[in-house]
Amino acid sequence: MVHGVAFGDAMGAPVEKLTAAEIRERYGRVTSLRTAWHRDGQDEDQRKGRVRGNGITTDDTAMTLSLMRIYGAERRHLDAWDMASGMVREIAWESRWVPELQRKAPLIERLFYPEKWIFQRLQLAGCDPRQGGVGNMVNCGATMYIAPVGAANACNPAAAYDEAINFASGHQQSYGLEAAGVLAAAVAQAFVPGTTLDEVVRTAHDVAHDGTRTAIAEIVAAAEELARKGADADEVTDEFHRVIAPFSPMGDDVVHGPDKAGAASAAYQPSRLLSIEELPLALGFCITARGDFRQAVVDGINSGRDTDSIGVMAGAILGAMHGSSVIDAEDAALIDSANRLNLAADAGHFTEAVLDILFEDTARAADIIAQRETLITKSERSAAE
Structure with missing residues (x-):
């Protein structure tokens, strides 16, 4: 899963x-x-002091790793207060190598405004963490790093959705928050042994609400028809963009500037009818690629627009579903060297934390079952009496 995030990010970033x-x-x-x-x-100045290409990852991967470290420190399920403490610390008070800046720095120096909001809202404004996302520009920012929540709730999509919504409410709102819950649920389902892509997609649709659910349904229907026809990549992209247009304000012009201060910026406000486009598109490319990890990522990032986040979402889902078979040694080595990372070690430490959480969940579930069986027995005896 971690490799899928970094690979999709690095492929799409250039x-x-x-x-x-x-x-x-x-x-x-x-x-x-x-x-x-x-x-x-x-x-x-035009590059804003950044570099990309040849394996360099972006804030999508950096924030995913930040969330993994929070799980590693807490070794339990997370909520909005962990966004206010752990994520604020990770982005604002810890200095790490930022590949795009080619120096050590707090990650907040690299983040886009909707992600800087975490620090501004939760530390500077000091609001209730559960209300942290209120007022933020609605975008895919919470969804791009939420995959670790799916791992911490492996095989339990409903719990993954709930935890992602709880945690990310400190960052995002409306359909930006909804998509985070849906991706976490999809990743949790992807960890189910023997699961199929159809089951993962159905899970994503079934847990979703409002415009997100409708957008997924329409993209999935289009993807299944395109796959049946054997459509080429350009035809798939054109049809996906046509289908997603009523749900997404993004369009082809994704550069934010003063010309977008009016009606265009208003399009990123809360709505029960809209959806971020990255998640439905990622699911669609998984379908047209028939679950092939590399093809889904490549097709997704060649569709344009928010390419790195589309790649991250497809990569996370299919990485979790297929396991280590998706990891190409040369790609993994390039990602590590280009970003001064050791992703295998990071994934290993995260896995240790996840196993602690899953063992605790299993023990708690066994206790609940035993208590309920006792309660049912007592109830039956009382009714008989």
């Missing part, structure tokens, strides 16, 4: 914010981590 047509014109088709960033050659 072409993020380009349209599908621009990717085709500039690259033909991106199929390798060894891809130059489309902004290479621009001056430092």
